[in-house]
Amino acid sequence: MELIWWRPELEMRGVVWLDNRVESLESEKMMLPEVRISGDTSKFAYKNRKGRRAAIRISRVVSETLRLGMENVRWFVMGDDDTVFVTDNLVRVLNKYDHNQFYYIGSSSESHLQNLRFSYGMAYGGGGFAISYPLAKALEKIQDQCIQNYPELYGxxxxxxxxxxxxxxxxxxxxxxxxxxxxGSIFGLLAAHPIAPLVSLHHLDVIEPIFPKMTRVEALQQLAIPMKLDSAGLIQQSICYDRENKLTVSVSWGFAVQLFRGILSPREIEMPSRTFFNWDRKSDYRGYSFNTRPVMRNPCQKPFIFYLTRSGIVVSSNQTLSQYKIHHDSHPDCEWEMADPAKIDMVEVYKKLDPHLWDKSPRRNCCRILNSANKKMVIDVHVCSEGEMSYIGNR
Incomplete structure (x- = not known):
């Protein structure tokens, strides 16, 4: 899974820390990060009955990596063995901060209960986190004593x-x-991603493959195509309307397009739909640390979903062209007198490359319908012009 985002040809520096040696081929050694064995932690007390002592070893690898003495290091980034990073977006995020200062950067859990059990102020290791070099130096000096102070902690x-x-x-x-x-399925989370760069994905061995009818690895390889093409725009949502056919359109660039019957407000569509269960395997919406909306209960408003099939560059216009094919799912009969989205087989999305998207204040991209005929809808996604907005008008 590392080869999906790990780029040895660009001399990415990193270490995989293990607690025992493993055999590997020479060809693998050339492609993967350096493998090292983390230090013995048997001297440290561990009193959490539900956890594992390996948590102590894992927590010390930032200090152990610092001791390797790599030159010209600004940040130490830590992730789990099932964490996938969008490397360019990681760099974009870290470039916002002064690496000469103390910074501890990451995010909390999607689970409200997990955040209560641990802390809303904690960077979760699976999502990955970054520590600036001077902070790593300060941590290394006190970490062993600090670990001794907290034998009851879990991870x-x-x-x-x-x-x-x-x-x-x-x-x-x-x-x-x-x-x-x-x-379950994180479709609802990806289709309504926050207006921020997608930096990491975790628990991909627990959730369903993000593209249907694929293995988890195949689905990540599919996502890697638009990731390499335009990482800044990956999974970013745009919302627009086909007023003639009374359709609401949501584009999650590089992933999926949704068509809804009727005119739904951006405030509703930008909220993740609950296609997933919380960490306690319940459907209780109060278990999340963010607002969600139920999956559409009205059979006429069940979205028609189109998943990415291919993407590339139109050289003549310096635009990306991504194509999304309809996912054939059962749709109940709808008595509304309006166009049937099932008659559309393919959605094409044109979007200009914008590597400096996140150098500006955060704002969702705008989109407009260029054409909708012959079983194909064509959409243009672009930086909003002055006065442009996702206007719903009369519903």
Missing amino acids: SDDRMHACMSELGVPLTKEVGFHQYDVY
């Missing part, structure tokens, strides 16, 4: 948070780091 990330608290450094929250403490 590595809450130990890290405890040490950050001793150093007086709060969490700087970036919502693009995703722990994904949920079960």
